[in-house]
Amino acid sequence: MRTKEEIDNQIEGLLHTKTVTPHLSIFGEPNHVAIDAQVEILLLKISIDELALRYSEDDKVDFILDYAERAQRWMDGEYNKDLF
Numbered sequence: 001m002r003t004k005e006e007i008d009n010q011i012e013g014l015l016h017t018k019t020v021t022p023h024l025s026i027f028g029e030p031n032h033v034a035i036d037a038q039v040e041i042l043l044l045k046i047s048i049d050e051l052a053l054r055y056s057e058d059d060k061v062d063f064i065l066d067y068a069e070r071a072q073r074w075m076d077g078e079y080n081k082d083l084f
Helices: 004-020 031-042 048-054 061-075
Strands: none
Touching (some): 031 061
């Protein structure tokens, strides 16, 4: 498990990234939704399964879940690069 300081640093970086990233990628992928999903994972507000249910009707669900799963792997210590 990560420290509060490490988590806060990632959240700060993600929120900054969100300010300079377009809402949608050139492929129509929801960048801001994916970043928000990562922040929710970092704050332990939602699980991957809950996100999958929330976005099950979204045709970009795989994109969103990929980002959320990366945040979960980071939380678990399996991914050590910054998320932003």
